[in-house]
Amino acid sequence: MTNLLRAALAPRTVRPVLLAIVSTTLLCAAFAAGSLLSRPDIVVRPAPVVVTPPAVVVPPAHVTVAPAPVVMPATPVVVKSAPPAPDPSAPAPQPRALVPTLDAACVIHTDGAPSPTCAWDDGFPAISADGTLIATKYVPGMGPSDLDALSIHFLDTRTSQVVRDSVILTPEESVPFVVKNAASSEDKLEQQRQRVLGLIYRRVAAVQRTLDDKRFRTLRALGSARSSMGSEATAQRGPHPVYAEIVGTTARIIDSEASQVLWRGEFWASEPKRSRGDCSIWTPWSIELWWDPETRHVLAAQTYRTGGCMCPDVPVETVQQMP
Numbered sequence: 001m002t003n004l005l006r007a008a009l010a011p012r013t014v015r016p017v018l019l020a021i022v023s024t025t026l027l028c029a030a031f032a033a034g035s036l037l038s039r040p041d042i043v044v045r046p047a048p049v050v051v052t053p054p055a056v057v058v059p060p061a062h063v064t065v066a067p068a069p070v071v072m073p074a075t076p077v078v079v080k081s082a083p084p085a086p087d088p089s090a091p092a093p094q095p096r097a098l099v100p101t102l103d104a105a106c107v108i109h110t111d112g113a114p115s116p117t118c119a120w121d122d123g124f125p126a127i128s129a130d131g132t133l134i135a136t137k138y139v140p141g142m143g144p145s146d147l148d149a150l151s152i153h154f155l156d157t158r159t160s161q162v163v164r165d166s167v168i169l170t171p172e173e174s175v176p177f178v179v180k181n182a183a184s185s186e187d188k189l190e191q192q193r194q195r196v197l198g199l200i201y202r203r204v205a206a207v208q209r210t211l212d213d214k215r216f217r218t219l220r221a222l223g224s225a226r227s228s229m230g231s232e233a234t235a236q237r238g239p240h241p242v243y244a245e246i247v248g249t250t251a252r253i254i255d256s257e258a259s260q261v262l263w264r265g266e267f268w269a270s271e272p273k274r275s276r277g278d279c280s281i282w283t284p285w286s287i288e289l290w291w292d293p294e295t296r297h298v299l300a301a302q303t304y305r306t307g308g309c310m311c312p313d314v315p316v317e318t319v320q321q322m323p
């Protein structure tokens with residue numbers, strides 16, 4: 001009992017302690033609040049945001065370096081002159097043979113119509129493969145006579161001399177074909193014709209062997225011209241780019257593609273020695289020119305008139321070589 005009373009009578013010390021604790025706590029809180037109020041403002045700055053710009057790719061400019069101009073030496077300009085326009089009224093040239101060919105059936109015609117092959121080009125004149133000989137078909141002048149004759153001349157290209165005269169038909173042998181002889185029967189005339197035809201075929205075969213053995217080739221036509229007494233002369237150029245302009249007996253050979261004059265020549269032939277008479281005139285009447293591009297030989301086949309209609313025309317053949 002005494003213990004219980006002692007407890008109740010003991011001084012109360014708990015309350016002051018609690019008050020002290022509370023006061024101290026309040027004081028600390030007030031101090032802390034004052035400290036907080038007296039501190040300077042804290043500025044919170046946001047961290048800088050670094051934005052990396054995207055890489056801009058600029059393509060390099062395309063630089064074109066023009067090449068330096070190349071200076072070429074000036075070349076002369078050649079102005080080609082146009083070749084003479086072909087005559088529309090002139091017949092078209094027929095195909096030219098490459099080699100000469102003799103046709104015995106075309107040497108002389110009987111009463112029948114000639115074969116169409118006789119109108120074909122026969123390749124004359126022609127030159128040998130070695131360039132030493134030119135073969136021509138030679139018909140002697142016989143005035144107003146109707147007789148026929150034919151020879152094959154082989155000309156030396158250096159001298160223009162006939163080194164071989166191969167007779168195919170003589171004027172006398174043509175008599176049974178062109179002259180009606182009342183004194184001879186038709187059977188006899190036919191026998192004479194057959195004999196002459198046999199000679200022609202054998203002679204043609206022999207000449208053709210020579211042409212083949214020496215490998216003759218055809219010459220190219222350059223052009224022709226003809227004088228006409230009392231009227232204007234006529235001229236015709238050849239069918240190839242290389243042709244001839246002819247005035248009288250003077251000619252120049254022209255390359256129309258290059259517009260160049262290749263050569264100029266004179267083809268006057270002196271009058272042969274013969275007896276003077278009514279047929280004493282010597283006048284150029286016609287001329288035809290051919291050439292060989294490989295050897296550059298030029299052949300001139302000319303006809304000279306010796307007088308009136310009863311006087312014979314004289315054929316002349318000459319060969320010159322272009323340099």
